[in-house]
Amino acid sequence: MSVDTQAAGLAQLLLQREVEAFYTNEVELLDDRRFTEWLDLFADDARYWMPIARNVAFDRPEHEYTRERADANWFDEGKDDLTKRVQQIVGGDHWAEEPRSRTIHAVTNVNIVKAGEGELTVHSRIIVSQHRQDDDINHFVGKRIDLLRRGATLQVAHRTIYLNQSVLLAKGLTTFF
């Protein structure tokens, strides 16, 4: 390898590590319930979108998930909404999270599909295990597409979460993805 090739390879590895570390830090904040710090990972104008899945014919894949800013979705909101959700949980009077969930989030297969000047497009998988009380248990598995903005630190500018479920098998989406 030439020195230049080495430098390029190293830079690529460091970027990959930076993004993976970002996500690992994120899941630690969530599982440690450090929600306010978690909010800091989002840009002020960030969007958080989780569409609803439909069962459609093979020739209508574009109709499989509901549309952002147009259809009903599980989530289609901004940082102010996320902030309200956090404020709801921490008050001790949000019964669906009182007693609180014990969650474990795992992120895998981090894929930087586009590394632009100030932004990265990153795909990943997220596995979420949520337990409350003795038997209020949810397992979610999702595909995530993030637009990460590069500044002093990385920040989520836009997040898309695709769940597999069409009929949601949970009475509440009280964790974050």
Next chain:
Amino acid sequence: MSVDTQAAGLAQLLLQREVEAFYTNEVELLDDRRFTEWLDLFADDARYWMPIARNVAFDRPEHEYTRERADANWFDEGKDDLTKRVQQIVGGDHWAEEPRSRTIHAVTNVNIVKAGEGELTVHSRIIVSQHRQDDDINHFVGKRIDLLRRGATLQVAHRTIYLNQSVLLAKGLTTFF
């Protein structure tokens, strides 16, 4: 670190990254249903083998999984067979996949156990979550052993998938592993 040690370390990291990126790309192709591109990841003479597990005594571990090219297996086939399976799904008349599954594959713990001249032996874990309709749901977890061939790109020359289940808890193995 000497420059040489550094170079060796970097080369090892780049190889690890290359293989992890290969697998991440693979799961993205599968979950995006880009099956034809997925087939391109397999060498023309590739083998795809998933044995059946038996419950055996502690002193007969060699009898725990059925044998390749000898016994009944869940899969024991070549690229032509995989190609037929893909052709079956994309036609819109393979009812077990119509409407299509929504799948999420995650690959973890990629372990390059042997890096030969033209081939790599790589172990990994694969976690598969498959949803169809409202409640046709499968979860598979597997141990994988791949022989990857190095050419212009990596290609799977041989894949082994060990599932934990002995009695399969699914009516159809209509996703890939």
Next chain:
Amino acid sequence: MSVDTQAAGLAQLLLQREVEAFYTNEVELLDDRRFTEWLDLFADDARYWMPIARNVAFDRPEHEYTRERADANWFDEGKDDLTKRVQQIVGGDHWAEEPRSRTIHAVTNVNIVKAGEGELTVHSRIIVSQHRQDDDINHFVGKRIDLLRRGATLQVAHRTIYLNQSVLLAKGLTTFF
């Protein structure tokens, strides 16, 4: 990047890789039932602790998990105990593991939160899928905090495993975490 920055970046990447490889090796040993080799990954004075979770009010998070060396725990023991557990399994007369479990362990989101002189503090997630007979199936998901000691090789000096479950949904904890 300056050469020094490069070197520092590379060193950080190599450390990350070393720790990830350590865990990947560990899960392969477990899933291949090479338990004696697995024991070698633990320091002689290692502690292995898995507390019990309680459902508590939002303002008593410190009471959520039972205390090490004080309360009832799922595990709170040393290497001699782990050794006895291994000796129990390999004998063929430990009925809860005869026939043996088929397990798959996956470790994700390895986070070196502190890299001291001789020790690393590392967080990770562990996903465990355990199958025995036809339908004796457990799924565990855990958060792990390890103290790794650096010598000729890494060794676990202290391991904490947090499960989400309060009432354990398994009749036996016969695998390792």
Next chain:
Amino acid sequence: MSIAANPAGGIVSREIFSSETLFAKELERVFAPSWAFVGHTSQLANDGDYVLSRVGQESVIVVREKGGAINVLLNSCRHRGMPVCRYDDGNASVFTCSYHGWSYDLGGGLTGVPKFNEGYRGGLDRAQWGLIKARTEIFYGSIWASFDPSAPSLEDYLGDMTLYLRDLLQGPDGEDDGYEVIGGIVKWKMPSNWKFGAENFSGDHSHYPTHLSVNRLNISLSGKAERHPFAAVKAPFKFLNIAHPGGHTVRANLYEALTPYESMWAAVPEVDAYYKEAHEARQKRLGDKARLYSRGGIVFPNMHYNTGGRTTIGIWIPVSAHETEVWRWLFVPRNAPQIVKDTLRHFYMRYAGPGGMTEQDDMENWSAAQRGTTGTWSRRHPFNYQLSPDDAHRAWPEPWLGKDVMVVAGVSEHNQRSFYTRWNELMSA
């Protein structure tokens, strides 16, 4: 025999929430003879458009045939039971079964049978083997179905409830059929009996401790505290619990007078402007009856709705005594500016359903309360619905509210008592 104990007296047995035997009986006695909401005409823009829905537990195809008529067909092949339609929605000219290929037209007629001549040789009367077709009626855009040939007409089934259902489907400006459904029916499962949902929507006005957190956070867009936009209105009104003999119930404000618009959507001025204009148009259109401001209610047994900025219709699909599937259709005013539609859509998503900050806590309580219905000792002690007893007035305070409705003003469990009384009639017959 009274299965529900004494619902009129506010005493309801816990067993009706947990017994699987009673649940099976409910399907026959409560669900089978009723009319079911299955969708809205705005979901079917073109001939051939279809959408899957549910009547009780049954999967049905709601389809618009050539010429625009809407049919509701049982989604089960008459040959061997296979669902003939396997997609949540789409456009079709025929439903062909994937098992043995019987095919049905959009009216359910069995038009195609492989080997019809040489195999069945005249022994199969196709007219007898079409898809089971429900009686279907359209009411101001809403689509209703019943498989019971002896059920009354939809209008008779609804009785005075027609007023409130029509009102629900009128735009904010009072124009009939003024709403459209947005894309994506919200569907989920919850671990509680369907009646916990039904009684809540029928009028559980004392459950505000459930919503302490959202009240604290002011999730309404009124710019004021509270979670409901209409809570910002200060004009004097009576809060009415309106119960129908058929088991339907309504929660509504009856304002003392026609008053000018008061800001309810201050957080989004364009929306506020739209509602102001609509408010005035509605008063013009409806006159004195515009004093009625519905908040929600139910059509017996399992259709439920909310208004007041959360215009939605839902159904509780009974899965078992202990599990319910919920479907929700989100409505926006058909002719409103896009920003109004977007704001309402967003408000709903943050308010209701599994992602909704408000309903998450409802469902937490319903599913926890569900466990209190099974215990050896606890099930010997009935539930209490005695809040504000013995004070219902017929056709009151305005006769146009319905000649048969029994009304209580203020916070009360009157509507719930009425719901269980009707339920008990059907179950104990």
Next chain:
Amino acid sequence: MSIAANPAGGIVSREIFSSETLFAKELERVFAPSWAFVGHTSQLANDGDYVLSRVGQESVIVVREKGGAINVLLNSCRHRGMPVCRYDDGNASVFTCSYHGWSYDLGGGLTGVPKFNEGYRGGLDRAQWGLIKARTEIFYGSIWASFDPSAPSLEDYLGDMTLYLRDLLQGPDGEDDGYEVIGGIVKWKMPSNWKFGAENFSGDHSHYPTHLSVNRLNISLSGKAERHPFAAVKAPFKFLNIAHPGGHTVRANLYEALTPYESMWAAVPEVDAYYKEAHEARQKRLGDKARLYSRGGIVFPNMHYNTGGRTTIGIWIPVSAHETEVWRWLFVPRNAPQIVKDTLRHFYMRYAGPGGMTEQDDMENWSAAQRGTTGTWSRRHPFNYQLSPDDAHRAWPEPWLGKDVMVVAGVSEHNQRSFYTRWNELMSA
């Protein structure tokens, strides 16, 4: 009382697929008095070899004792019910219970009881407390068991079916006991009633829409279109639906004449050559009866088999009304070259079971149809089995097909009607 409605007339109640009460009754009335296929002698090469199998829902040990006799033992300790054998297969000289150590010999005899003398002090008659032993019979290599002392002999139970079962177990060259089982019993669960599988194997010839995709892809190895190798044969034949009074059924081609081999395995010349030779040997060995080419069938109630290049025997294990466990034994001709064995093994794996491109779509349909059996309205409408009615001939077209068989030629639901008629006799008695 007729539980299944009118199966002879092609009308079958949906409830028999979904009622757990009827399911419990099935175990007693349909499964308990029957003979069960439990395995094949090729699985037990040596004395002491054993393999776990099932009789109805019960776990049984199929074991070869010293001297070669095969026993079928209920895998449940007489002391406290523990399975005394916990491995899918192995070799043993004794089964020792891991709970309190009672031990049994390979004939089920209770030979070891801790504290037998000082504890039981003569109060335990070991002869009365051995493992429950089934009546066991071997039929051309296949192993059968029944726990019912009043069941007829296996031969009487099979009746004319002996012809077809013997035929199944003859190699392609017509030699008796010509098959062996390959390693690995294929086991899985499916969310449908076991009778959907049973009726399919009994002869559901009109379900080709299920298999549009594999027909399109030509998964046979004949080098021609279609999924079955034998579809390549052009010699004229009658397709027969052969029903036995005991509920057994057979699907078979009866060729009009003994004709030369036509290529069915062109994709693998060595295999084609093997089958050509076998074809000729079979004609020589069987003479005119070689015109019979079986395609599959069932031994009542839950043993099912396929031939025609997919030689397999399976059982539907009833788990509940809504769930079935399936086991499949894969057979290859004992004396064929390895390439023939490999090709057949590979053909099966791609064809059948959860990994099989063909049966995946069968099971999708069965499990979807299962949901059509529970609905409030849909279950009031029976299934239809009226394809090709009223045209069965006894012992036809050749008397050697069986003196009691009722046969219909061509695509028909005759076999299914016969299956449910037998089922109904047992259930309605």
Next chain:
Amino acid sequence: MSIAANPAGGIVSREIFSSETLFAKELERVFAPSWAFVGHTSQLANDGDYVLSRVGQESVIVVREKGGAINVLLNSCRHRGMPVCRYDDGNASVFTCSYHGWSYDLGGGLTGVPKFNEGYRGGLDRAQWGLIKARTEIFYGSIWASFDPSAPSLEDYLGDMTLYLRDLLQGPDGEDDGYEVIGGIVKWKMPSNWKFGAENFSGDHSHYPTHLSVNRLNISLSGKAERHPFAAVKAPFKFLNIAHPGGHTVRANLYEALTPYESMWAAVPEVDAYYKEAHEARQKRLGDKARLYSRGGIVFPNMHYNTGGRTTIGIWIPVSAHETEVWRWLFVPRNAPQIVKDTLRHFYMRYAGPGGMTEQDDMENWSAAQRGTTGTWSRRHPFNYQLSPDDAHRAWPEPWLGKDVMVVAGVSEHNQRSFYTRWNELMSA
């Protein structure tokens, strides 16, 4: 009618372990009229301290009110069934329901009802709508509850069992109320009927094949082989199976004489020293009765305990015929040095529960045996409990063991026969 067949004769029907109908009857006949262990006073150090527990399947709040009295309250709001306490433990002065806000004091009294005056207008008698309160008794630190007003007093319920329960709760030095509970109740689920656990603790001394592996590994801390510390003691004794007419049973060693301490904890000298001292103190305190060394037993129906270095009390919570939730309280001698507490804690964790090397194998066997209770054929064959029949002596070998106890010495299934005999009395009445 005898539901359990002939338990006194050692013959017990398998159906009592698998029938959901019998399970439902058990809750009424066996659990409802009994007294339940719900906790220990050391869990409630301060006024207002509470902990959730279970009576049968029911969730109960065990709470210490101002002044120290302990109440056991059904954790189900009288309004609509919601659990009023949602935390495993804590400190409270009032329990306020999160659904509609009814609030209860620590005695269960309904003290707060929103809209009490203007809504209920005198129609709600709060005295009638408090939390259901159990009869509660404290016995040497252990807390017991019964919801059955017609149950006898706890003392009468226990009968001679008071001796053994008091003994259990005495410290190793024989001092009354000598134990405290350590933090963390161990809770898990197991897939078997609760009676497999109950009969095991009642005295299943012949199940040592279950524990071959731990015996091989010497997990006791005696420094000698075997898994029990007390196995190291060589002084001669009779092993007694002590059965009470109320269904309670005890396993105990009765030493022939008061003998000096023999080392049982050689692996930890400080612990050995502690036990030596305690041994001597106990002899001094109890005199001849110190010859009794309890090993474990049950209070009918579902409280179970072990002693001998594993001092724990547990309950089998009946979930269904096929599932049981287990709770275990771990006890250490209140006044022992920390190292003794730590050693016992560690010994327990490695011995019992899902993490315990010993009990893992018990539960494996119970859950495997559970499957032997459902099969068509296997359930026709009863279980056998005939070990050491017909040799029970009343109040023997010492009259102070209890005037009504029936005792057998040596390995026997006497206690199990007694347990099922009592169970059968209640169920067959």
